[in-house]
Amino acid sequence: MKILVVDDEEDVQPLFLQRFRKEIKNHELEFDFAQSGEEALDYLKDKHSEVVLILSDINMPGMSGIELLTHIREDFPTPPPPVVMMITAYGDEENYKQAMDKGADDFLTKPLDFNLLKEKLKTL
Amino acid sequence: MTFFTYAALFLLAIRLRRAIKSSPITAKWNAPLYGIALSTIGVAFLLDDLLPNAAIEGIVIALVLLGVVEFLKREPDFKRFHVLINAHYPLIAAVILSNIVGLISIKFYKTHDDYFQAAQLAAFGWIFLRVATSKKQQSELKRISERKDELEILVAERTAEITKQRNELQETVKELQSTQAQLIQQEKLASLGELTAGIAHEIQNPLNFVNNFSEVSMELIEEMEEEMAKGDMEEATAIANDIKQNLEKIRHHGKRADGIVKGMLQHSRASSNVKEPTNLNTIADEYFRLAYHGLRAKDKSFNADLVTNFDPALPSINIVSQDVGRVLLNMFTNAFYAVHQKQKTVGGDFKPRVEVSTRTIKAAKGSEVEIVVKDNGSGIPDAIKDKIMQPFFTTKPAGEGTGLGLSLSYDIIVKAHKGHININSKEGEGSEFIITLPVA
Numbered sequence A: 001m002k003i004l005v006v007d008d009e010e011d012v013q014p015l016f017l018q019r020f021r022k023e024i025k026n027h028e029l030e031f032d033f034a035q036s037g038e039e040a041l042d043y044l045k046d047k048h049s050e051v052v053l054i055l056s057d058i059n060m061p062g063m064s065g066i067e068l069l070t071h072i073r074e075d076f077p078t079p080p081p082p083v084v085m086m087i088t089a090y091g092d093e094e095n096y097k098q099a100m101d102k103g104a105d106d107f108l109t110k111p112l113d114f115n116l117l118k119e120k121l122k123t124l
Numbered sequence B: 001m002t003f004f005t006y007a008a009l010f011l012l013a014i015r016l017r018r019a020i021k022s023s024p025i026t027a028k029w030n031a032p033l034y035g036i037a038l039s040t041i042g043v044a045f046l047l048d049d050l051l052p053n054a055a056i057e058g059i060v061i062a063l064v065l066l067g068v069v070e071f072l073k074r075e076p077d078f079k080r081f082h083v084l085i086n087a088h089y090p091l092i093a094a095v096i097l098s099n100i101v102g103l104i105s106i107k108f109y110k111t112h113d114d115y116f117q118a119a120q121l122a123a124f125g126w127i128f129l130r131v132a133t134s135k136k137q138q139s140e141l142k143r144i145s146e147r148k149d150e151l152e153i154l155v156a157e158r159t160a161e162i163t164k165q166r167n168e169l170q171e172t173v174k175e176l177q178s179t180q181a182q183l184i185q186q187e188k189l190a191s192l193g194e195l196t197a198g199i200a201h202e203i204q205n206p207l208n209f210v211n212n213f214s215e216v217s218m219e220l221i222e223e224m225e226e227e228m229a230k231g232d233m234e235e236a237t238a239i240a241n242d243i244k245q246n247l248e249k250i251r252h253h254g255k256r257a258d259g260i261v262k263g264m265l266q267h268s269r270a271s272s273n274v275k276e277p278t279n280l281n282t283i284a285d286e287y288f289r290l291a292y293h294g295l296r297a298k299d300k301s302f303n304a305d306l307v308t309n310f311d312p313a314l315p316s317i318n319i320v321s322q323d324v325g326r327v328l329l330n331m332f333t334n335a336f337y338a339v340h341q342k343q344k345t346v347g348g349d350f351k352p353r354v355e356v357s358t359r360t361i362k363a364a365k366g367s368e369v370e371i372v373v374k375d376n377g378s379g380i381p382d383a384i385k386d387k388i389m390q391p392f393f394t395t396k397p398a399g400e401g402t403g404l405g406l407s408l409s410y411d412i413i414v415k416a417h418k419g420h421i422n423i424n425s426k427e428g429e430g431s432e433f434i435i436t437l438p439v440a
Helices: A012-019 A021-025 A037-047 A065-075 A093-101 A114-122 B002-019 B026-050 B054-074 B076-086 B089-104 B106-111 B113-230 B233-268 B280-298 B321-346 B405-416
Strands: A002-006 A030-034 A051-057 A083-088 A106-109 B276-278 B305-309 B317-319 B353-362 B367-375 B420-426 B430-438
Touching: A002 A012, A002 A037, A012 A021, A012 A030, A012 B113, A012 B233, A021 B113, A030 A037, A037 A051, A037 A065, A051 A065, A065 A083, A065 A093, A083 A093, A093 A106, A106 A114, B002 B026, B002 B054, B002 B076, B002 B089, B002 B113, B026 B054, B054 B076, B054 B089, B076 B113, B089 B106, B089 B113, B106 B113, B113 B233, B113 B280, B113 B321, B113 B405, B233 B280, B276 B280, B276 B321, B280 B305, B280 B321, B280 B353, B280 B367, B317 B321, B317 B430, B321 B353, B321 B367, B321 B405, B321 B430, B405 B420
Parallel strands: A002 A030, A002 A051, A051 A083, A083 A106, B305 B353
Antiparallel strands: B276 B317, B353 B367, B367 B430, B420 B430
């Protein structure tokens, strides 16, 4: 299962790779990364059919996670659409509502609880 | 004819006594003058009996009168009665002259008796004339002195009034100065408030990494132990390498949070006014992100393109970094506010963009460092362009801005650092704030 992680923080990448070390080793999961909404859209142009789950930060310079979500829902409606989970440090009502309105499947807050994320992945 | 002399002496004493009535010198002179008046009568009887010759009696009493006149003239208390006192000289002279002539030649005196008597009478009359003049003069003087007193009271009143006003003004100036100091402190706190959300966000991120990397490292150590137990040293070494990298990252993010806290403390601390070599790129970058996240924390819908064009070869310059940092924070906050305002009115396709760039420029005297903060926001209307640097001028709704940001920025850049602030702005298109600071 391929997962795209969108976050402007570079160190998110080794973190995910280590957290999911076993899953990656066992070829259960595969990770790709983008550091901005723009980069993520570029990536998705070619590989949207491969990506099952997109985890995106909301608060990024340039295109925000919410905008990215909007684009994803508009540009890649072909079923099955990717599951999109939004991540933000600002875990407030407004952000949550906005993300859900724009078609997010789930909403996670930073600091990311990887055990919870693993549970959620199992149900996908 | 000696009667006139006695009468003159008696009347002089009585008149003076009356004239000084209810004046400060009354107590001192009332009794002596009364004494002179009374003794005049006594002397009149005494001399009449003692001296057989009327001519000698006339000379003696005239000399007594002269003595009294001379004494009174020397007394400063009677300075204002000189006209009255001096009026007695003609009488003294006439009496003495007549009686001397009478002593020398009684015959001559007798034949010219009328003239001598007329002269003495005239001299006696002269005293009354002078008394009238003196009275008039006295009343005039009294009027003038009263007027003077009135004026003096008026002047004293006015002076008191002016002194009171001056004291009030000094109080007001003191109050204004302390209010100004309070406002400056308030502005610092307000900008710290703007920073708080940004700081929280900026610290939260590195903290998350510290927590996550240490947690994952613990898992990795367990895995490493498992691999070692299995004897797979190659895999164990690979994991150890990962752990090493993670520790490095923990340290990196720990330092990042540390720097942010230090910066925050520096910002709120009263300025030390110590200029130290500082890399403007570093503080510009730091405050740029803090300002952005500060605004974002308040309004989640806000988003902007942050563009940085830092000259990597920018020389360090001597500045009070918290002060210049405060200026930059103010510029960034304004820029984000401007694009945010435009986004609210235009909406839709508008892409908010704030750009900060640094470069070195050659100036007439040595080189200068230039920082440009550029936004594509609402811009500054021409009508208020010359007002924006004024203290307390703000376009923000009441309670949102102190109106001191740019005014303090001007003080810091122009007055304290000998730099410049230039503004290019077009309403509806955006603004550009250009700060230049001398390198040396």
